[in-house]
Amino acid sequence: MLRSLAEPEGYRLEALDGDIGHCHDFLFDDELWTLRYMVADTGGWLSGRKVLLSPVQLKAPDWERKRMPVDLTKAQIEQSPPLDVDAPVSRRYEQLYNEVHALPSYWLGSGLWGDFPIPASLTSTQDVRIEPEPTTSGATLDETGLAAGDDIHLRSVREVTGYSVVGASTEDEGAGVEKVGRVVDLIVNDDSWALRAFVVDTSRLPLSKKVLLPVDAVAEIDWVERQVVADVPADRIEEAPPFDPNEPINERLETVLYDVYGRPQPGG
Incomplete structure (x- = not known):
């Protein structure tokens, strides 16, 4: 689970x-x-x-x-x-x-x-x-x-919570990275203890939205700059389905997220 x-x-x-x-x-x-x-x-x-x-x-x-x-x-x-x-x-x-x-x-x-x-x-x-x-x-x-x-x-985990999340910028070719939000939680499989996703708060006043970023879509964690660097465009992360922490986290939701990010579903 x-x-x-x-x-x-x-x-x-x-x-x-x-x-x-x-x-x-x-x-x-x-x-x-x-x-x-x-x-x-x-x-x-x-x-x-x-x-x-x-x-x-x-x-x-x-x-x-x-x-x-x-x-x-x-x-x-x-x-x-x-x-x-x-x-x-x-x-x-x-x-x-x-x-x-x-x-x-x-x-x-x-x-x-x-x-x-x-x-x-x-x-x-x-x-x-x-x-x-x-x-x-x-x-x-x-x-x-x-x-x-x-x-x-x-x-x-406490250290990485609050880190900025950045994705590839799509505004101009070679424009670098664009901040999407910040890490507020992580999702784990409680059987294998494998991490599955970062919970990213993409809130921009007056809007508030949390999304999941699968660990397979993370290129690296930059511990010096205190940021999680995704290998997908920033707008794809922002357009991911909203994550409601009050609802059960289930495999069906995870399947949708991996489809969104173009990653195969992991087995563990």
């Missing part, structure tokens, strides 16, 4: 033995367009420390109660490697995380989740350790959390 990422923001997180804080953010792979982690704000429990939660560790949300069950105990969560919110998450950090939580590496394989079809199939290979075991010299973090050869592709 397709879901809005703005919806679960702020949801209370319930570990196996009590509340652990709330949903603060998500990290996504800007190369494969897939959510990799939820960022949990532990509030007063761990003095406001932020921790990552893999989708493997999350159960189906209780949408009515605005709560999300987590398949870990507080002690298991506390053993996660410290997260520096001001530094990018490195591959070395992910390796440490997987060691502590006994998870396979999603980046080993050809699919969105390596050799596994969906995150729910990434089962633990052993019981999660309560007391961390010594790691090898090759699996320790340096001061920045980075290792030589690290490829950083994990980005914050």
